[in-house]
Amino acid sequence: MPGPGPHLMYAMGSGLCLTSISNGRFSPHHTLFYTINAFFGPDVGSFTEWLGSLFGGSAHAFGSALEDLTHHPLFYILLLGLPLSFLYSRISSYLLHTQLLDSLSRVPLTRMQCFLLISAGSFTHFFLDHLFEENGKTTTYTWILSTGWWQxxxxxxxxxxxxxxxxxxxxxxxxxxxxxxxxxxxxxxxxxxxxxxxxxxxxxxxxxxxxxxxxxxxxxxxxxxxADLGVLVFLAIYFFLPYGLCIMSMSPKDHDPNLIPL
CATH class of the missing domain: 1.10.287 (Helix Hairpins)
Known part of the structure; x- marks a missing residue:
């Protein structure tokens, strides 16, 4: 399966392109949280499972259960999207106030923007996983090919x-x-x-x-x-949808610095 390098580079490269064409409305804050969720997001369960295996017993069982729940493009968003959006909004505020990371709008990301980036990152993560995992025999990739004619x-x-x-x-x-x-x-x-x-x-x-x-x-x-049906459905969900969510998360052109992040 794709490791840290491909996930990070694909997401960060995409984020930098969006930053360039949007003249900074897709800020470094957007790129950071989009990249984190495209790589580590749905794999947080795998990390927890590994951590639990070091302790064994109920910790390992909990890690395995969490891995099964979160390593899914929708379940990750439904289970962790809301709490992580609160956390990322606070982190964005901290990074901005301490001048560790720049932003054209000079305001931290709102919770809604963070939620959109979490969702985009989750689908982007599985864009690579479905294509390059399990020796090309994932359920999704197998279904894509099944819509073609091979008889x-x-x-x-x-x-x-x-x-x-x-x-x-x-x-x-x-x-x-x-x-x-x-x-x-x-x-x-x-x-x-x-x-x-x-x-x-x-x-x-x-x-x-x-x-x-x-x-x-x-x-x-x-x-x-x-296999046009499979290809179109796959691209719609795992390619165009994440970019659409990223575009929706962009900061407005004329941002009021007095707005409270929501």
Whole structure:
């Protein structure tokens, strides 16, 4: 499985990119807590299990139980998200007041921002774990591959060609239409509308694939031999969602320094 290096470098590198393109709204405080949770977060149970093994008995049993509960993208957030968000907000305040870590907004992270970063870090952690753990035979990775066609050479069904071409054409055509030069909408609104377009096409694409794989009997290849359903679902949950949460956690452009962190 990925060790400390890949988890830390992937998350911190992503955080630094967000800091650069956001002009500091994704501050070093954001990057720090996002990185900590992307690495150590869901693995806190593994550390506790190892620590409990040194003492044996009930301590080891407690560590094993905690490891089973927290090494999960959702359970980690549900069990530890709230208390850790309080802790990280206090740490952010301390780091800012002692000038150990800079922040463009000059205010500590709120508890909501910390909770979003904890959630993003958890999903980012499993982005690497699901791909590079258990010799590539994790449950998630196995399911992704199962949505492809491996029995023989995949037949090319005319209806699949029509549907896929239509959806891809709608995606490209819609993008051109929403971002045309003479449109009066702001760039932010254009980006928002384009994102809704991508999400809509992705849902329809996944719906088509799911029908071919799970509804029709006997099963048919959805898009040739490609495992598009698994790939799209995986990317949506473990790649795009964490970045979306990071973007939501960014500090506002005009931050009132008198606000109380909540």
């Amino acid at each position: 023989s050479r995949a037949p090319v069904n005319p209806d699949a060609v029509v549907v896929v071409v239509f959806l891809c054409a709608c995606l490209i055509g819609g993008f051109f239409y929403l971002n045309r030069a003479n449109a009066s909408n702001s760039i932010k609104k254009k980006s928002y509308q384009s994102m809704l377009l991508v999400m809509s096409i992705a849902c329809l694409y996944c719906f088509w694939c799911a029908i071919q794989i799970y509804w029709i009997s006997p099963r048919r290849p959805a898009v040739g031999e490609e």
